[in-house]
Amino acid sequence: MSDPAISPDRFYVTTPIYYVNDRPHVGHCYSTLLADTVARFMRASGRDVFFLTGTDEHSERVASRAAEEGMTPIQWADRNAGLFKEAFAKLGFTNDDFIRTTESRHKDLVTRYVRTLLEQGDVYLGEYSGWWDHSQEEYLTETMAREHGFKSPVTGKDLVKRTEKNYFFRLARYQDRLLRHINENPGFIRPEARKNEVLGRLRDGLQDVPVSRGGAGDGGAAAWGIRMPGDEGHSIYVWIDALFNYLSVVDTRERRAYWPADVHLIAKDILWFHAVIWPCLLMALGEELPKCVYAHSFWIREGRKMSKSLGNFIDMETIDAYCDRYGTDALRWYLLTQGPMGATDADFSYAKFVEVYNADLANGIGNAASRVINMIHKYFDGKCPSAPSDSDDNARPLPGRARDAAFRVSACMGENDIGGALSAALGLSNAVDVFINDTTPFKLAKDPANMERVGHILYDCVESIRIAAVLLSCALPEKMGALLGMMGQPVPMDDGSFEEPLDKLCEWGRLKAGDAVTKGEGLFPRADGADPEPGSR
């Protein structure tokens, strides 16, 4: 595939690093799954992929929460970071690294970056004044404070006006350059609606932003963060610390070439930091900017936002229950095809899950594979029949469909359009269904004189299924691996790549007459929506 959207060589994809006070839930899994799917696809395409995820650990609240739990901050962080690692491993994610911001490889570089900014005058000591919510250890903006009657929105306690010395980053200095970059690179902030949001706010102008917190010297919660270079009394504000992870992890001799990132996958709530502050920090450091910041929306539950107070998170228990009953791939498929990749939130619903599972997987690729393999068994003793000679193409729609599908999948993936890619791939298996109905090999097979023709038909079918399986493997690694195995074909390795690049594998005609095709278990047994939702009690 010589698709221009996909340049060769390296590919670097990141997820947010997750707040280590959280417990992993569907939101974290979704962001990481998107990255995993893209990473698998790019590896299969032959690119040198680096896929990064991790945890953000220097929030002052981590320190205070740890104290509540009777642990040291690092003990608490260790435990929770472990939960994320465990969750992601269970889902088979193929991240190449997992950064924790408390690791020295990160901290050392953050210190270096900030020192550089200080020396250049991009960071300076100034004064910050705002409404301090002591109970939450955070400042509120003037508007927020007024809205809540100058009381803590959480605890209702009085806010106090507080002024402190702070280090600021000269964000305003980079406003024009950022604006130009956004306008000259339409794909920089995606989707479109998010870009417009940023442009709208940019019209109001940028102010310099604080990048430090005081009180680091007195052993308080701020002491947990990375110290401000040359000023032990301040620690680097956790957001700044966190953003640098994308660079720090690859800022090594071996990994430097991965930068700039091809895509930062994030959720919409952290758009501002990634689409404005982060690029400006990079500009100040003279670094190239990431090619794309892609902000997806949220999973919601029965029309309502998932929140602690409602206790309606899709937690790991529920996710595990879905995986146990339907397979990890089934959950991956649901999240990938029904998820909030666009500007609007998506509802997580069991009914929808069953619908999509049955329509796409059980009745779709699963059934198509089953009927083709079954006929090969029935009529050709489980041996791949021989391919038709390549004359009359108009009677053979599938080779063209396969080529088309491969092209479209790769074009879509190049634009982070995972949904489009998967529907193009699934379309190939649907085309097989139509072809079988049109050509009726099962009828022809009743007359032995037709067997050559039947073989030709089934060859096109099984070859198309093979290619569909290859194309779907980034989303359904386990099941498509099993399917390819049934056809005696190479299966994807643990990281999603194959021994040969995708474009080779998608060439028509790799299956040869006589290759054994084995019947396996049904890939996706039909789901019964009458069963109770997995994980419900």
Next chain:
RNA sequence: GCCGACGUAGCUCAGCUGGUUUAGAGCGGCGGAUUCAUAACCCGCAGGUCGGUGGUUCGAGUCCACCCGUCGGCACCA
């Protein structure tokens, strides 16, 4: 309060700079055909005042105004 998004068939959504149609797709539903297959597949149908009102225009889901409804962001919680 400020900025913005959205409101199109039962559900989820496409419809870019206004005139390719009697407004589309997928899923669900209904009918038909078929039997290789996981009661699957294939074919056909389903008639939604395109949130409301008023405008601009020869002509508007597609532009403007206002209204109603839902939602998001507003920079030190990540």
